[in-house]
Amino acid sequence: MLEGLSNNLQKALSKLKSKGKLTESDVQEAMREVRLALLAADVNVRVVKQFVDKVRERAIGQDVQKSLTPGQQVVKIVHEELASLMGGSEERLRMAAKPPTVVMLVGLQGAGKTTAAAKLALSFLKHQHRPLMAAADIYRPAAIHQLEVLGRQIDVPVFSLGTDVDPVDIAKGAMEEARKQGADVVIIDTAGRLHVDAPLMEELSRIHQVVPADELLLVVDAMTGQDAVHVAESFSQSLPVTGVILTKLDGDTRGGAALTVRAVTGKPIKFVGLGEKIEPLEVFHPDRLASRILGMGDVLSLIERA
Amino acid sequence: MGLFDKFKRGLAKSRDAVFGRLTGLFQGRKLDEGLYEELEEVLLLADVGFETAIWLVERVRRLARETKATDGAELPQLLQRAMEDALADNEADMKVADSGPTLYLIVGVNGVGKTTSIGKLAHRFKNEGKKVLLAAGDTFRAAAIEQLMEWGNRSGCEVIRHSQGADPAAVIFDAIAAARARGADIILCDTAGRLHNKANLMAELSKINKVVERELPGAPHEVLLVVDGTTGQNALLQAKAFLEVAKVSGMIVTKLDGTAKGGVILPIVREYHIPVKWVGLGEQMDDLEPFSASAFAQAICQPDGSSG
Ligand SMILES: Nc1nc2c(ncn2[C@@H]2O[C@H](COP(=O)(O)OP(=O)(O)OP(=O)(O)O)[C@@H](O)[C@H]2O)c(=O)[nH]1
Numbered sequence: 041m042l043e044g045l046s047n048n049l050q051k052a053l054s055k056l057k058s059k060g061k062l063t064e065s066d067v068q069e070a071m072r073e074v075r076l077a078l079l080a081a082d083v084n085v086r087v088v089k090q091f092v093d094k095v096r097e098r099a100i101g102q103d104v105q106k107s108l109t110p111g112q113q114v115v116k117i118v119h120e121e122l123a124s125l126m127g128g129s130e131e132r133l134r135m136a137a138k139p140p141t142v143v144m145l146v147g148l149q150g151a152g153k154t155t156a157a158a159k160l161a162l163s164f165l166k167h168q169h170r171p172l173m174a175a176a177d178i179y180r181p182a183a184i185h186q187l188e189v190l191g192r193q194i195d196v197p198v199f200s201l202g203t204d205v206d207p208v209d210i211a212k213g214a215m216e217e218a219r220k221q222g223a224d225v226v227i228i229d230t231a232g233r234l235h236v237d238a239p240l241m242e243e244l245s246r247i248h249q250v251v252p253a254d255e256l257l258l259v260v261d262a263m264t265g266q267d268a269v270h271v272a273e274s275f276s277q278s279l280p281v282t283g284v285i286l287t288k289l290d291g292d293t294r295g296g297a298a299l300t301v302r303a304v305t306g307k308p309i310k311f312v313g314l315g316e317k318i319e320p321l322e323v324f325h326p327d328r329l330a331s332r333i334l335g336m337g338d339v340l341s342l343i344e345r346a
Numbered sequence: 347m348g349l350f351d352k353f354k355r356g357l358a359k360s361r362d363a364v365f366g367r368l369t370g371l372f373q374g375r376k377l378d379e380g381l382y383e384e385l386e387e388v389l390l391l392a393d394v395g396f397e398t399a400i401w402l403v404e405r406v407r408r409l410a411r412e413t414k415a416t417d418g419a420e421l422p423q424l425l426q427r428a429m430e431d432a433l434a435d436n437e438a439d440m441k442v443a444d445s446g447p448t449l450y451l452i453v454g455v456n457g458v459g460k461t462t463s464i465g466k467l468a469h470r471f472k473n474e475g476k477k478v479l480l481a482a483g484d485t486f487r488a489a490a491i492e493q494l495m496e497w498g499n500r501s502g503c504e505v506i507r508h509s510q511g512a513d514p515a516a517v518i519f520d521a522i523a524a525a526r527a528r529g530a531d532i533i534l535c536d537t538a539g540r541l542h543n544k545a546n547l548m549a550e551l552s553k554i555n556k557v558v559e560r561e562l563p564g565a566p567h568e569v570l571l572v573v574d575g576t577t578g579q580n581a582l583l584q585a586k587a588f589l590e591v592a593k594v595s596g597m598i599v600t601k602l603d604g605t606a607k608g609g610v611i612l613p614i615v616r617e618y619h620i621p622v623k624w625v626g627l628g629e630q631m632d633d634l635e636p637f638s639a640s641a642f643a644q645a646i647c648q649p650d651g652s653s654g
């Protein structure tokens with residue numbers, strides 16, 4: 041199916057032979073294929089529409105580079121716009137003026153929060169920080185145990201109070217413990233929850249009220265489909281989300297949810313997860329993901345050579 | 347609470363339920379091209395994917411012609427029928443061994459709900475009076491064994507386990523022996539989450555499958571692929587890859603208690619003929635329902651349960 045799309049695209053693009061400036065019909069034709077590519081990559085339908093409209097306007101009348109066909113030129117513009125939409129903002133984590141810095145991870149069930157907590161802790165460790173992880177998931181069976189195993193693996197302390205204590209108190213306790221131990225970063229692992237689960241969303245707000253996070257990161261599975269729009273909306277409306285971690289990019293998903301989440305929250309994607317092994321999180325490369333979302337490897341490599 | 351009610355509840359929670367729009371939006375309008383275009387968009391928003399969206403719209407168009415429907419208000423019923431057509435040969439029954447233990451192998455990518463679904467199935471089978479054994483075949487993920495043991499506690503089922511890092515095939519080998527020795531009816535085998543594009547992990551799964559086939563003739567009686575209902579088009583690639591290495595015979599679609607509609611099952615059922623057997627509608631033990639194509643289609647197309 042994916043190959044089918046790029047074949048169509050190639051065909052559509054090769055039909056456009058006019059040189060000089062991009063005409064309205066050049067752009068129109070190429071954008072139809074771009075739209076399909078974005079939809080196949082799971083970019084939200086409405087985000088696709090806005091994006092396509094905006095890029096179409098921008099593209100018409102632009103000069104076509106000598107070495108490119110008009111269709112390739114359109115894809116080039118689309119690629120640039122995608123990359124600039126997904127990137128641009130400050131990627132670095134905000135550190136508290138007065139330690140410990142608090143990083144809180146939130147998201148749907150199974151997105152990869154606990155794994156990301158350990159990877160993040162390892163990244164901090166590598167930068168000479170002293171992280172502590174807080175086990176604030178009191179719901180999922182063996183969630184605390186999971187964090188403890190990971191903590192032992194990377195030699196990072198884990199603070200927990202069992203499953204009968206309010207997560208707010210666990211977060212508070214972790215802060216005290218961090219000060220006692222001289223840890224300068226506290227990473228709070230929270231339970232996975234649905235964005236429509238009001239009491240659990242409320243719980244996150246309560247944690248954040250008592251232990252304000254310097255970074256409140258929304259963890260999103262890169263394989264998420266159209267629903268990413270609801271997830272991003274709900275989490276960023278009920279919490280001051282500061283950034284996004286995109287997980288499971290080691291799969292073969294096109295990862296269009298990233299564009300959706302970026303467009304909806306306006307918050308930068310700060311890190312990506314590329315595996316189950318606990319390794320430092322990788323920084324996000326907007327241009328690579330833009331290529332992946334477009335799924336137009338051949339066209340894009342042509343353009344890069346041009 | 348049945349499947350239909352739970353879906354309804356899920357839809358009610360969503361401010362912008364994808365299909366919830368169907369009922370209101372199309373009332374009082376003519377069934378014309380503009381409306382079909384909007385329908386296509388609604389379907390895309392449910393992760394149905396481009397090809398199946400077109401297939402469904404085409405089907406609706408034909409049904410409209412046949413029934414001489416002209417009013418937009420009739421669209422939900424027509425779409426419901428089209429969806430039922432798409433899911434036509436979805437056989438939701440679970441295969442059972444003629445004699446000896448029945449073994450179900452649960453597979454899927456990371457974090458989709460395999461272990462939780464096993465807990466729910468164990469609870470369900472236990473309530474039906476069956477003796478159920480759980481095999482902790484995920485020896486990789488941190489605390490995967492402890493997680494399954496917690497589900498064993500909750501459902502009152504014994505868990506056969508080795509320690510972390512052990513060979514999963516050996517765990518399942520032991521579980522089969524234990525099931526024979528104890529006269530268990532059902533073995534539910536957990537496996538580690540694995541991305542379908544990782545050749546070594548898929549090879550491991552194929553090895554597990556072979557051990558099962560060898561040790562227990564006729565088994566695995568079902569290989570259930572767990573698909574996260576919030577997944578987009580990648581689920582199709584998952585289905586294809588798991589089908590190849592482990593002869594997937596059915597799906598469990600999880601996390602349909604949120605706002606995701608799990609529309610991606612439509613192309614999977616249509617293209618790969620893998621039936622949906624169960625749906626997951628929450629994190630608790632009884633949040634698992636047998637799949638029914640008509641209930642699914644109705645819950646999606648007519649969430650208010652009006653007519654149809
Ligand atoms: N391949 C791959 N697997 C990942 C990645 N991140 C997490 N996982 C796996 O995804 C599954 C779920 O990860 P968790 O970290 O437990 O997810 P979670 O969000 O904490 O889950 P809940 O606490 O249940 O909500 C596990 O099997 C992880 O090993 C990633 O970047 N790539």
Ligand SMILES: Nc1nc2c(ncn2[C@@H]2O[C@H](COP(=O)(O)OP(=O)(O)OP(=O)(O)O)[C@@H](O)[C@H]2O)c(=O)[nH]1
Nearest residue numbers: 149150456457458459460461462539601626627628
């Ligand atoms: N809301 C909701 N959450 C679910 C459902 N099924 C599973 N979950 C949650 O999803 C998360 C992951 O579930 P697991 O059962 O650990 O998933 P898994 O496929 O075994 O994960 P790995 O073994 O890490 O690959 C947990 O937090 C579960 O509670 C469901 O139907 N609805």
Ligand SMILES: [Mg+2]
Nearest residue numbers: 153154177183
């Ligand atoms: Mg977790």
Ligand SMILES: [Mg+2]
Nearest residue numbers: 460461484490
């Ligand atoms: Mg599991």
